Amino acid sequence: MNKPPWIYLLAIFFLAFSPALLAEDETQIVIEPLHPSSESELIGSVESGVWIGTNGVVVRYGTNAVLVADSISLNDKSGEVAAEGGVSLQSEGRLWRGESLIYNFKTKEMRADTFRVGLHPFYAFGQGLTASQTNQTYSATNAFITTDDLADPSYKIRMKSLKVIPGKSIEAEGATVYLGKVPVMFFPHYSRRLDAHPSKFLLTPGYRSLYGPFLLGSYNWYSNTNLNSAFNLDYRQKRGVGVGPDMDYTLGRWGQGSASLYYLHDEQPGIDPNNRPIRDDRHRFNFSHRASLLTNLTAKVVVREQSDAQMIRDFFESEYRGNPQPKSLFEVNQLWPNYSLNVLGQAQLNDFSQTVERLPDVKLTAFQQQLGASPFYYEGENSVGYLRFQPAEGSVTNHYAAFRADSFHQIILPQTLFGWLNVTPRVGGRLTHYGETEGTGTSFAERDRGVFNTGAEVSLKASRIWGGVRSKFWEINELRHIIQPSINYVFVPSPSRSPRELPQFDTEIPSLRLLPIEFPDYNAIDSIDSQNVLRLTLRNKVQTKRKGEVDNFANWALYTDWRLAPRRDQGRFADLFSELDLRPWSWLTLSSEVRYDVEAEQVNYANHQATLQPNDVWSVSLGHLYFKDNPVFGPDSGNNLIRSSIYYRFNENWGARMTHHFEARDGVLEEQYYTIYRDLRNWTAALTLRFRDRRTEPDDITVAVTFSLKAFPRFGLGKDRDKHWLLLGS
Known part of the structure; x- marks a missing residue:
């Protein structure tokens, strides 16, 4: 009715x-x-x-x-429902489908003749489903799982029995792997973790002129929630077989860490930059551990040891590009609201790497803090340690060591005048004691050095909003301009002893940026010399609203140093630095970094980049890097490099990227990458070809194929765009 x-x-x-x-x-x-x-x-x-x-x-x-x-x-x-025909149940973040289902809303018990469910990143379907709230498990017979979300998956695993613990694991008996409709592998017992990446093989086949044909293989398995392991087995036709384990572990309150060991008997090790033969037994050992022992008490150990300086350059390119001179250290840090105590130990484990050993170096830091109810603030640093300078093997530099105790204290008086002008005067002093030096080529007796410093920083921040400004062409919805000028004055009279009268451990390191001028940010303790300087800074920012969020239309910073009393090795003005980021449209990003020598009227450094990405179909990036030769950074340190990268997605299944690095100084196309991407439904594949012109050495040519399962991607999104060499497996 x-x-x-x-x-x-x-x-x-x-x-x-x-x-x-x-x-x-x-x-x-x-x-x-x-x-x-x-x-x-x-x-x-x-x-x-x-x-x-x-x-x-x-x-x-x-x-x-x-x-x-x-x-x-x-x-x-009772809460029990019997459902028939096109049944769909959404519960606890999972969607169950079937033709018939018995379910209890209160106990969450479930029975079904047929079912289909998503258990991210897997999909399961089969017969004879039962669910028990008592042991939080789902059981089924004659079931299938796959990561392919299509009705007819390209691959699947068929199981006689299946047990699922939501969010934790999948276990099966009598598992057969199918590619399409063809069985290819059988497992009497099969299990997969849902709360961590599953065990898997990673294979990268290819060819490199330095290796010959190669196959880089890794099997990753996950023993339990506290240990993830991998075993690497690599074959390079010209170089031999490389093996070694990797592991990541967690020890609960005792911290977490990682360890890796790799060994290769190199059949063609070659020679190093000093024309010395490289040993054929080559290895690399990495270990790191970090633990929070107590509240705000942390400890860290890092060990980076390798057989020779070229080991990671030759076989771990990604690691080498990130850090070509890794350090080993031990560090313990205790943090309080106003203080921190740090113990740092550092030793030279690789004799080919220049190192300042700290055996150990203990530092007590007082953070900026108010002195009672007064308007004054205090900050300071106190350190004591035994330091040893160890040059690299074969260097003509002498090694030496000394005891050093350093104490720095500073009083600050921050003020705001007229409600908008920030004025922060400061005055401080430093006393450093050096013990008698030990070693060859140095004979400094025990001595002390005193340093006085004073100065003030003046700054303001002003802004204005134009609420009525609108432009569809420029994608502008209101404008806000923020301007921040600042002047930082630092005066340090000549210390009681000049740097050349002291053993040098913590010294100025050449940098493309201006070094800090005020203490304690300036931490080259042994290189402290006189200063009478003004740091002039002007920051401008123009913001607008795009897609409901604040977006920087322009962000520009200008800064330089005006030295009122320059030293013999200094000019009146430091280089003028300009850093500019522009986003005239949401799909166009322009960036510029320039270092201009005011007195010589020449550009010492320039780095420009333009990126167009109007959609997910194509993108173009063009860049230019110029660096004037500077002996401080080593011989032949100059660059005049033009970069380009073009990406195009032909359709849902195919895409391509081209990347070029052209050195205009000598007209050499230094590096070329050509990559073809293929979407394989459950997998993505990339075929990459790289040419490297090494000038005085034979060209380096590499071809490699990488695969990545979509459910468990091998690289983070966009990583291959910024680090092309990841697609080569090294």
Whole structure:
């Protein structure tokens, strides 16, 4: 018998307010038609608590579960529902589908003849499903799992029995792996972790002129929640076989860390930059551990040891580009609200790497803090340690060591005048004691050095908003201009001893940026000399609203040093630095870094980049890097490099990228990358060809194929765009 729509409203009213429908936690079961029409029926009794619905029904259990089916039979007192036809159940973040289902909203018990469910990143389907709330497991027979979300997956694993612990694991007996409809592998027992990346093989086949044909292989497995391991087995036709394990571990309150060991008997080791033969037994050992021993008490150990300086250059290119001279250290740090105590130990484990050993170096730092109720603030640093300078093997530099104790204290008086002008005067002093030096080529006796410093920083920040400015062309919705000028004056009279009278451990390191001028940011303790300088800085920022968020239309910083009393090795003005970022449109980014020598009227450094990315189909990036030769950075340190990168996605399955590095000084195309991407539904593949012109050495040519499972990607999104060499497997 057809029922008018008001019958459904009346039923919903009784269902919503009847005490018989309230569970112990007062969650309500509500029934309603999926598409109210004259064909739908809902029959039931509030007293009996039994309801029958046909022709499309929705059952809701608060916000915990929603069931949709063609027909249902519900006992709202027990919470059990029997559903038939196009059944869909959404519960606990999972979506179950089938043709018939028995489910209890209160106990979460479940039974189904057939089912299909998503258990990220897997999909499972099969027969004979049961769910038990007691042990939080789902069981099924004759089931399949895959990461392919299509009706006919390209690969799947068929199992005689399947047990799923949501969010934790999948276990199966009698598992057969299918590619399409073809069985290719059988496992008596099969298991996969859902709370961590699963065990997997990573293979990178290819060819490199330095290696010959190669196959880089790694098997990653996950023993438990505290240990992830991998075993690397690499074959390079010209160089031999390389092996070694990797592991990441967690020890609970005792911290976490990683370790890796790699060994290769190199059949063609070659020679090093000093024309000395490289040993054929080559290895690399890395270890790091970090632990929070107590509240705000941390300890860190880093060990980087390798057989020769070229080991990571030859076989771990990504690691070498990130840090060509890794350090080993031990560090313990205790942090308090106003102080920190740091113990640093550092030793020379690689004799080919110049190192300042700290055996150890202990530092107590006082953070900037108010002195009682006064307007004055205090900050300071106190350190003591035994330091040893160890030159690299074969260097003509002498090694030496000395005890050093350093104490720095500074008083600051921050003020705001007129409500907008920030003035921060400061005055401080430093006393450093050096013990008698030990070693060859140095004969410094025990001595002390005193340093006085004073100065002040003056700055302000002003802004203005133009609320009526609109432009569709420029994607502008209101404008805000922020300007921040500042002047920082530093005066340091000549110390009681000049740097040449002291053993040098912590010295100025050549940099493309201006070094800090005020203490304690300037930390080249042994290189402190006189200063009478003004650092002039002007920052401008123009912001607008795009897509509901604040976006920087322009961000520009200018800064330089005006030396009122320059030393013999200094000019009146330091280089003028300009850093500019522009986003005239959301799809165009322009960046510029320039270092201009004011007195010589020449550019010492320039780095420009333009990136166009109007959509996800194509993007273009063009850049230019210029660096004037500077002996401080080593011989032949100059660059005049032009960079380009073009990406185009032909369709959903194919894409390509080209990247070029052209050195204009001698007209050499130094590096070329050509990559073709292929979407394989569950996998992505990349075929990469690289040419490297090494000038005085034979060209380096590499071809490699990398695969990545979408469910467990090998690289982070966009990593191959910024670090092309990742696609070569090294």
